[in-house]
Amino acid sequence: MRAFGFLSFGHYGNGGGVRGVDARQMLHDAIDIAQGADDLGVNGAYFRVHHFATQSASPMPLLSAIAARTQRIEVGTGVIDMRYENPLYLAEEAAALDLIADGRVALGVSRGSPEPADRGWEAFGYTGSTDPRGADIAREKFEVFLEAVRGRPMARAAQSPYGAPVAPGAGLRIEPHSPGLIDRIWWGAGSRDSAEQVGRQGLNLMSSTLLTEATGDSFGELQREQIDRFRAAYREAGHTGSPRVSISRSIFPVVTGEDRLLFGMRPGEASDQIGIIDGMRSTFGRTYTGEPDQLITQLQADPAVEAADTLMLTIPSQMGVALNLRILQNVAEHVAPALGWKPSTEGPVQGDPVGAS
Structure with a gap:
């Protein structure tokens, strides 16, 4: 394991079963958690994107604020709903965002969740x-997005x-352009077939927090x-880079008696769960x-x-900054090193270029 970070769903409001945390508090807490994680040497701060729900949405303002307040940590999504x-x-x-973050973006996108x-x-x-x-529309728009990120012409000059020094009829790319961003685009795959498609496209793989398959095998x-x-x-497909692969897990180390009171196992959490999502057994x-x-x-x-x-830890973000930083610190000090991880001292983990063509 080369990197680990946190994945926040950004819950807030009584409608989500959370008391005392409104949208403003959730956003400020997210910035503070990311800054504390950066100080710990944790590699990534990633956020889910949901619409019409009391959870994280519209990630760019939040990620820009985090990028401006941190030095090394990767900032990203898991995932944007195309x-x-x-x-x-x-x-x-x-x-x-990538230019503000000096190349620290890991942008996960996908069809979106239920x-x-x-x-x-x-x-x-x-x-x-x-x-x-x-x-269908998610995939179509994703292909257009990739072309735009690659700097291909997306419109013609008048x-x-x-207002621009271009020749009449010249191809115009989207501005601003960040040349390395294409190598840090991830697709969130919820099945084996979708993972194969990501491989053929030459992108990074963000394996979903749930899989729309149930074969009798364990989640892992x-x-x-x-x-x-x-x-x-x-x-x-002939790609020659080294694409990155992330998975997410809920991990709560019990280091103190208080940890045991807070994170004690609840029935049903010690094993994988099977359910129906979008009409599919998952x-x-x-x-x-x-x-x-x-x-x-x-x-x-x-x-x-x-x-x-890359391992993303799903965190109970609504429980406040101090508790979440303690979870991250416990993992960083007591668990992650045994899995091969070393704290970040220079910047985010980088793979070889994967999608520049």
Whole structure:
């Protein structure tokens, strides 16, 4: 494991079962958690994106604030819902964020997760999907987004261009442009087939917090097969870089008696869970809670942890800054080093270029 960071869902408000945390407090806490994580040498601060819910949304302002307050930590998403996005505007925002962050962005995007709204993307003005889950428009817009991030022409100059020194009819790319950003785009894959498609595209893989498959194998075994298929498809497509792979886990080390009171195992969390998501039988990963030696043994036996280079810890962000930094510190001091991790002292983990073509 080369890197670990935290993944926040950004819950707030009574509607989400959280008391005393409003949207303002959630955002300020997120900045403070990220700054504290940066001081600890933790590698990444990643945020989920949900719409029509009392959770994180509109990630660019938050990530820009974090980038301005930190020095080394990678900032990113897990994941942006492409159904709701204008791909060219997202490319502009992502490039600006990457320039502010001096290349510390890891932008995870995907079709998006199940949501409270019925075809909510249509309320944002994106109609025409024939898929009840909106996967068709998400993929179409993602391809446009990639072209824009690569700096390809996305419009033509007018016959009498105004406000820019360009020739009439010349191809115009999205501005600003961040040349290295394409190598830090991730697709959030929830199945083995989608992971293979990511490999063929030459991007990084962000394995989902749940998989829309249930074969009888454990969550870690399913993810490991997903990762292996991704890497095989990447090589078979002729890509020669070293793409990164992330997985997420809920890990709560018990180091003190107070930790045991706070994180004591609840029924059903010690094993994977099976449920129905978007009409598909799906697998959810277990929660790891225990003393460090126990956690190390369990995580070393997790085939997906063995295969991935980046581990995202899902955190109870609504529980405040101090508690979440304690969780991260406990993992950094007592668990992660045994998995091969070393604290960040210079900057984010970088892979070889993966998608520059």
